[in-house]
Amino acid sequence: MQALINTFMERRGDLYQALGQHITISLVSLLIAMFIAIPLAIWVVKYKRLAEVLLQVTSVLQTIPSLALLGLLIPLVGIGTTPAIIALVVYALLPIFQNTYIGISEIDPSLEEAADAFGMSRMRKLFKVELPIAMPVIISGVRTALVLIIGTATLAALIGAGGLGSFILLGIDRNNVSLILLGAISSALLAIIFSTLIRLSQRAKPRQLLIGFIILLVGFAGYGVYHKVNAPKDTIVIAGKLGSEPDVLINMYKDLIEQNEPRVKVALKPNFGKTSFLFSALKNEDVDIYPEFSGTVLESLVKVPKAQVGQKRTPQQTYQLAKKLLKQQDDLTYLKPMAYNNTYTLAVKKQFAQKNDLKTITDLTKIQSSVTAGFDLEFIDRNDGYRGLQKTYGLNVKVKSMEPKLRYSAINNQDVNLVDGYSTDSELRQYNLVTLKDNKHLFPVYQGAPLINKKVADKYPRIKASLNQLAGRITEKQMSEMNYEVNVKKESPAKVAKTYLKAQHLWKEAK
Amino acid sequence: MALTAKSGQPMISLQHIQKKFDGKTVINDLNLQIKQGEFFVLVGTSGSGKTTTLKMINRLEEQDDGDILIESKKVKDFDLQDLRWNMGYVLQQIALFPTMTVAQNIGLIPEMKGWNKQKVAATVDRLLTEVGLDPETYRSRMPSELSGGEQQRIGICRAIASEPPVVLMDEPFSALDPISRNQLQDLVLMLHQRLHDTVVFVTHDMNEALKLGDRIAVMSKGEILQVDTPAKIAQNPANEFVKEFFAHSNTELNLFETPLTELVKLGFYQKSSASEQLATFDQATPLTAVMDQLSREKAISITQNNRAIGTLTAQNIVAFLKNSC
Secondary structure (H helix, E strand, O other): OHHHHHHHHHOHHHHHHHHHHHHHHHHHHHHHHHHHHHHHHHHHOOOHHHHHHHHHHHHHHHHOOHHHHHHHHHHHHOOOHHHHHHHHHHHHHHHHHHHHHHHHHOOOHHHHHHHHHOOOOHHHHHHHHHHHHHHHHHHHHHHHHHHHHHHHHHHHHHHOOOOOHHHHHHHHHOOOHHHHHHHHHHHHHHHHHHHHHHHHHOOOOHHHHHHHHHHHHHHHHHHHHHHHHHOOOOEEEEEEEOOHHHHHHHHHHHHHHHHHOOOOEEEEEEEEOOHHHHHHHHHOOOOOEEEEEHHHHHHHHOOOOHHHOOOOOOHHHHHHHHHHHHHHHHOOEEOOOOOOEOOEEEEEEHHHHHHHOOOEHHHHHHOHHHOEEEEEHHHHHOOOOHHHHHHHHOOOOEEEEEOHHHHHHHHHOOOOOEEEEEOOOHHHHHOOEEEEEOOOOOOOOOEEEEEEOHHHHHHOOHHHHHHHOOOOOOOHHHHHHHHHHHHOOOOOHHHHHHHHHHHOOOOOOOO | OOOOOOOOOEEEEEEEEEEEEOOEEEEEEEEEEEEOOOEEEEEEOOOOOHHHHHHHHOOOOOOOEEEEEEOOEEHHHOOHHHHHHOEEEEOOOOOOOOOOOHHHHHOHHHHHOOOOHHHHHHHHHHHHHHOOOOHHHHOOOOHHHOOHHHHHHHHHHHHHOOOOOEEEEEOOOOOOOHHHHHHHHHHHHHHHHHHOOEEEEEEOOHHHHHHHOOEEEEEEOOEEEEEEOHHHHHHOOOOHHHHHHHHHOOOOOOHHHOEHHHHHHHOOOEOOOOOOOOOEEEOOOEOHHHHHHHHHOOEEEEEEOOEEEEEEEHHHHHHHHHHHO
16 A cells, blocks of 8 residues: 555656546547447437447447557557547447437337427437437446446557556556556546546536537647647657666667757657557657567568578577568668677576576586476477477476566565576566576577668668667666666666666766 | 318318228228317227328328318428427327426427417416416426326327317327326316317227217228217217127226225325224225215225325215216
């Protein structure tokens, strides 16, 4: 509880901003969904068969997994608020459409007959009789939609639209329960508050509702225009995947670019959930630069020619191939890589290493009968994971499969004495672990380097030089240390980045 | 809609009307003349086509062949809204609009016609008073707060609010209890006498037809068997069917089966509990069951859930019967 309060106090500013984004995205989506679904439902009441078809369609739309929908939207509309709102509108259609349709089509036919017999026009009948009678059902549909939207809007964080989801994603990544709770509780509270407001609005008079509606619309329109007008013109967008490491890196990129090209403004979009989203965004020029691993490029972003699939490659070869294929296939520029290799690693407690004189994985095989490993499920099943270890090193230990974050607690509690991990994980530093050298080069190479789209590479040639200053720098140990600063010591990524640049004399203090 | 017909002239004429449902002819060559200012009743069993005939007059149904004339103009030549604004309509299901107050329901057509607010409000109050409901109490109630009989009183007010020359009533009282039905029959007769409107009234109840109609048309299977005044139909039924129908109707309204609840509701009892010891009856007991007791005693005590709510005397019963006849 105390931790939660502390986190809240620390991140109040961020939370308010996220809340604002969350509310904006949710309400805009709700309004759009209402403007589509309610008139549509009113129109199809007369055409029963068409209504059935539309109900089916909206139901099917709702079954599309939200991640898939976001993925499909990125190539069409890019990243950010637009695809998030489109996805949310799609989900909100069903409850609103269904309830409006049911609310109106289930009105007692004798009331319809009475309205006709009194010479009401279609419009008058709709506004004086049908809508007022159907209103409670329609409003309950709108409430359902809103609760759904507010919950689903947490996914908007995955595609750079911000909102409370960014807290949850960050919390999951940093194993910080307080952050997750902060995001989740805020989102739940938001749903409850708005749902209550909508329920209360049922008692308001139609005219008051209409005025409220118009105020909301004008507010959003104003907000939108304000942002458009204020958006800086010469802005480079640098994004990063979820986690402290990309966050620190993009802050370094920003500092380096702004130092050498003062006329350029850099906007940062940290904590993107999915690699594929980010890569699409880069190709769409919604994002201009982001740090990517050479291994990831070959594995999932480009098509590797058949002849070269499955070959063993040195770090240098991996990078060169990735660079060549990115240029050929997507016309993207891949700058020089940094030193560290963020790949799988095996880690043990420092005392354990000293006691058993462990330096390499080969050393480990000599004492393998006394080893119990806590491995991530995926690692156990991969050919470049435990299976490869068995084949290449003849390693054979007792294995417990564990959630990635649990492994570290397990080794700290001495439930296991060997874990897999990534070579720059902050936990290595946090729990005082040492990594064992992959002396037979089993693990694939994952070297980070800036990936730039063509537009920015052509327009700002000096950016290459700025970012290449990092080439060959940052060791695994340094990266792990910086991750530790952010994740455990709660330093801001911007500060950690700047501290590193200063120490390396890459940052010149303004005179 | 111009109103030029004098009393006794044909107001509504149905000429060679044919109506099909799903290709099946339900009404074939129906001819009928309804005079201005008359209370005309269409009576028949269910499926006789009487409601369909009624609904063709305000075009809720369209005939497949033949013409319907109001005075001398075909209904299909009228502006639909104009036609309907000048024809009141009362439904069996009552169908008050549930989201509107009593006053809004009654004032609906005057408001659509563009009357000013004061005139609408005054009309609403006058009509409420006329149908025996206190405007202060009822004006702003919602339909769901009213009993069936009260609801249909409002339904009638709604139909006649703008004093239309024609009022159509589709079995308006068949869903009501016998007492309310009786009271409302009296009410529509009273209103008809004041307004001199042309009423077309559909019912399956011969008693009701005989009580209300200036003239009655007996329908069966889409045909009109006989059109005449109640007395003439009674004396000279056109055929066996009419005779049968007429005979069955003679079962009088059995007022003596009325539960005590009704008398309590209508105020035919004393609220004060009597000082002496009386025989007690639950309020669900029918009148017949307490007659015997009341032939010997002055009064009985009415109870609800074993709690005395008042006393009933023979005098009360006589007053009730007089009111119901």
